[in-house]
Amino acid sequence: MVNSILSPGDKALAEEREAQPAIHHPARGFSDRFALGFTKLLRFSADTFFAKRYGHRAIVLETVAAVPGMVGATIQHLTCLRRMKDDDGWIRTLMEEAENERMHLMTFIEVAKPTYFERLVIQLAQGIFYIIFFLLYLVSSRTAHRLVGYFEEEAVISYTLYLKEIDEGRSPNVPAPAIAIHYWNLPADATLRDVVLVVRADEAHHRDVNHGFASSLGGTPVERSAAAPYPPHAAELRA
Numbered sequence: 001m002v003n004s005i006l007s008p009g010d011k012a013l014a015e016e017r018e019a020q021p022a023i024h025h026p027a028r029g030f031s032d033r034f035a036l037g038f039t040k041l042l043r044f045s046a047d048t049f050f051a052k053r054y055g056h057r058a059i060v061l062e063t064v065a066a067v068p069g070m071v072g073a074t075i076q077h078l079t080c081l082r083r084m085k086d087d088d089g090w091i092r093t094l095m096e097e098a099e100n101e102r103m104h105l106m107t108f109i110e111v112a113k114p115t116y117f118e119r120l121v122i123q124l125a126q127g128i129f130y131i132i133f134f135l136l137y138l139v140s141s142r143t144a145h146r147l148v149g150y151f152e153e154e155a156v157i158s159y160t161l162y163l164k165e166i167d168e169g170r171s172p173n174v175p176a177p178a179i180a181i182h183y184w185n186l187p188a189d190a191t192l193r194d195v196v197l198v199v200r201a202d203e204a205h206h207r208d209v210n211h212g213f214a215s216s217l218g219g220t221p222v223e224r225s226a227a228a229p230y231p232p233h234a235a236e237l238r239a
Contacts, residue, residue, distance in 0.1 A: 035150050039153075060121055065104070067130050072137060073090075073091045076090050148210040159196050201229070201231050205228045
């Protein structure tokens with residue numbers, strides 16, 4: 001079953017073409033159901049507040065999305081120090097995820113130009129979410145990673161709908177910002193549509209990695225080869 005719970009409609013789901021494999025992790029047990037329920041609540045809030053202003057939605061949501069990777073990396077780092085054991089690559093993966101989400105934010109700031117009110121919302125949302133997620137990770141890292149997996153499922157859907165707005169002419173397909181062209185190694189004449197495609201692919205990768213981490217923590221076998229691939233990123237972030 002692919003995104004059947006979270007999907008806004010079969011038509012929108014069918015348009016997840018570039019972000020394969022399109023995966024929905026069925027909720028099993030209280031931990032997964034809590035993560036899914038919290039995600040649906042945030043999705044409802046985002047839809048109510050932003051409607052179809054996907055550029056502005058991306059700015060606020062990417063600010064929040066950059067929090068889990070850094071929180072997870074910090075706690076994993078301290079845990080490995082205390083237990084004097086290897087991290088199995090988790091710390092670097094989570095830090096790269098946080099950096100990647102930050103680059104999404106820097107890109108969409110150039111596209112949507114947030115208002116002062118939206119900047120205030122960003123500060124409040126980030127502060128509140130950081131505290132909640134940090135405590136959640138301490139209590140149950142499995143639930144925290146499952147929550148991020150569900151967040152990323154929603155992100156794939158949102159960027160799919162953003163592509164639809166661009167393709168049907170309701171959102172202008174402006175030239176890609178220079179920072180995006182450098183970071184994703186895009187051609188010089190790349191447009192916003194090209195940026196949304198690679199951002200969506202990033203989110204699909206984060207989705208599968210975090211679901212994999214949650215399953216691993218729950219003792220479930222993980223098929224790493226099934227994870228959606230990452231687009232190539234610049235080794236040096238400064239253009």
